[in-house]
Amino acid sequence: MKNLFITRDDNKRITKAATLTNVALVGLFIFFIVLFTVIKLNYSFDFSVISRYQKKFITGFTMTLAICSVSLFISLVIGIVNAIALKSNIIFFRFLARFYVELIRGTPFLVQILFFYFIITPAFGLEDKFIVAFLILSLFSGAYVTEIIRGGIESIPQSQIITANSLGFSKWQIYRYIIFPQVFKRILPALAGQISSLIKDSSLLSIIAVSEFTMKTLEVNALTFQTYETLSFLALGYLVITIPISLLSKWLERKYFYES
Amino acid sequence: MNLNINNVVKQYEVQRALDDFTFSIQNVPSLVIVGPSGGGKSTLLRLFAGLELATSGEICINGQQIINDVNWLKEYRKNVGVVFQSYNLFPHWTAMENIIMPLIKVHGYSVEQAKETCLQLLKRFDLLEHVDKIPAKLSGGQQQRIAIARALAINSELLLFDEPTSALDPQLTSGVLEMIVELKKEGTDILMVTHEMTFAKKAADYVVYIDQGKAIEHGTADEFFNHPKSSVLREFLSHTTI
Numbered sequence: 266m267k268n269l270f271i272t273r274d275d276n277k278r279i280t281k282a283a284t285l286t287n288v289a290l291v292g293l294f295i296f297f298i299v300l301f302t303v304i305k306l307n308y309s310f311d312f313s314v315i316s317r318y319q320k321k322f323i324t325g326f327t328m329t330l331a332i333c334s335v336s337l338f339i340s341l342v343i344g345i346v347n348a349i350a351l352k353s354n355i356i357f358f359r360f361l362a363r364f365y366v367e368l369i370r371g372t373p374f375l376v377q378i379l380f381f382y383f384i385i386t387p388a389f390g391l392e393d394k395f396i397v398a399f400l401i402l403s404l405f406s407g408a409y410v411t412e413i414i415r416g417g418i419e420s421i422p423q424s425q426i427i428t429a430n431s432l433g434f435s436k437w438q439i440y441r442y443i444i445f446p447q448v449f450k451r452i453l454p455a456l457a458g459q460i461s462s463l464i465k466d467s468s469l470l471s472i473i474a475v476s477e478f479t480m481k482t483l484e485v486n487a488l489t490f491q492t493y494e495t496l497s498f499l500a501l502g503y504l505v506i507t508i509p510i511s512l513l514s515k516w517l518e519r520k521y522f523y524e525s
Numbered sequence: 526m527n528l529n530i531n532n533v534v535k536q537y538e539v540q541r542a543l544d545d546f547t548f549s550i551q552n553v554p555s556l557v558i559v560g561p562s563g564g565g566k567s568t569l570l571r572l573f574a575g576l577e578l579a580t581s582g583e584i585c586i587n588g589q590q591i592i593n594d595v596n597w598l599k600e601y602r603k604n605v606g607v608v609f610q611s612y613n614l615f616p617h618w619t620a621m622e623n624i625i626m627p628l629i630k631v632h633g634y635s636v637e638q639a640k641e642t643c644l645q646l647l648k649r650f651d652l653l654e655h656v657d658k659i660p661a662k663l664s665g666g667q668q669q670r671i672a673i674a675r676a677l678a679i680n681s682e683l684l685l686f687d688e689p690t691s692a693l694d695p696q697l698t699s700g701v702l703e704m705i706v707e708l709k710k711e712g713t714d715i716l717m718v719t720h721e722m723t724f725a726k727k728a729a730d731y732v733v734y735i736d737q738g739k740a741i742e743h744g745t746a747d748e749f750f751n752h753p754k755s756s757v758l759r760e761f762l763s764h765t766t767i
Contacts (some may be wrong), residue, residue, distance in 0.1 A: 428609060428612070431574055433603030433604075433632075442630065443617075
């Protein structure tokens with residue numbers, strides 16, 4: 266009986282019976298919390314709201330995917346360029362790259378969105394909200410990608426660089442043929458994690474009324490007041506993307522672990 | 526090989542690795558550099574390889590003076606084959622890719638030319654079965670032999686070895702050393718830093734003992750091993766098994 270609930274040995278597999286029991290317990294636990302909120306709020310569910318407003322949900326979800334895909338690509342470019350700039354012989358580039366990374370990583374994303382939206386956007390006359398959304402998200406994510414790539418570059422042993430130098434490879438060729446192919450493989454798990462963050466963080470763009478998934482859901486909520494259904498569906502929508510990515514990331518980690 | 530080294534100084538931040546180093550030889554096919562760790566041997570080899578700039582002084586190899594200029598050294602490096610202690614091969618490339626990539630990207634070979642050169646070399650050294658293996662699937666000795674083949678591929682007249690066997694188990698060492706002896710027989714000039722005294726005795730034409738950034742003693746292999754003059758060298762040799 267005790268074995269169903271307690272595991273002592275770290276390496277010991279959890280038995281099937283114990284897994285089932287505990288999954289059921291977690292389910293029950295969540296069920297009671299839901300039940301509590303429903304009773305307390307005297308809430309009556311109407312899930313038809315999801316299908317009635319499916320167009321809005323689909324538009325929002327597609328927009329989130331689109332913004333995130335484009336931003337992922339741009340942030341990868343920013344990350345690669347910036348990671349190289351951090352090692353540049355030109356001191357200005359180094360400092361600029363460092364400053365950018367520290368600034369982005371040191372401030373909340375919400376503050377960056379507001380700053381960008383109220384100051385940069387009008388000053389540069391950027392009117393298209395989607396372009397603004399791409400830019401903010403890419404700049405934000407780019408700083409983290411920079412750090413991931415920098416870590417990857419630094420994980421390549423110095424002896425390889427010396428060997429490459431002695432063979433006559435140029436600095437650019439060393440990056441192109443020797444460092445990046447190895448770095449790319451090593452950082453894939455971390456990068457997958459970053460994609461997951463990017464998708465979740467994109468929900469903050471709703472604050473400047475970019476019509477992505479969160480914004481669209483809030484619209485439905487404002488029209489119907491079916492808060493429970495809409496917000497649960499919103500969370501579910503993000504989980505549908507992030508859980509596979511998280512599994513992929515773990516799989517990549519294991520794969521790399523065995524290869525090295 | 527001819528070497529003329531005049532008053533070479535290599536100063537690192539706190540340490541002087543080579544201190545007014547002067548040494549010269551004429552018509553020596555294989556030179557072996559020995560000495561205690563931290564004595565300046567590897568620094569000297571890195572200067573020969575064009576991987577570092579001397580702080581001052583003059584180095585001349587086979588009539589070619591090494592110029593203290595980063596861009597000049599980049600060009601110079603392309604034509605000097607170097608084999609390091611370990612991690613010579615790039616882990617993401619197969620044996621063949623390790624050999625052909627420098628030929629294609631640095632020396633402008635076509636892919637076919639490079640592959641042909643590579644296969645000839647691997648065949649010559651009995652390494653053909655490893656052509657498509659990545660370094661992780663090769664023993665340390667096989668990796669070093671492929672690294673030597675890569676150094677040979679660029680047709681350099683001079684090969685530099687920086688303790689090529691010191692990271693290997695003894696049973697793997699012999700294969701690598703046999704390959705180097707074979708190269709010497711075939712007329713490739715060899716300059717090698719090593720702790721393998723047996724090998725030095727067998728393959729070296731000339732030996733120089735370096736300590737504290739200076740050439741303490743040098744001579745033909747026979748003079749050097751059988752009639753050491755300085756007490757430091759006698760001391761050093763007494764600690765090494767031959």
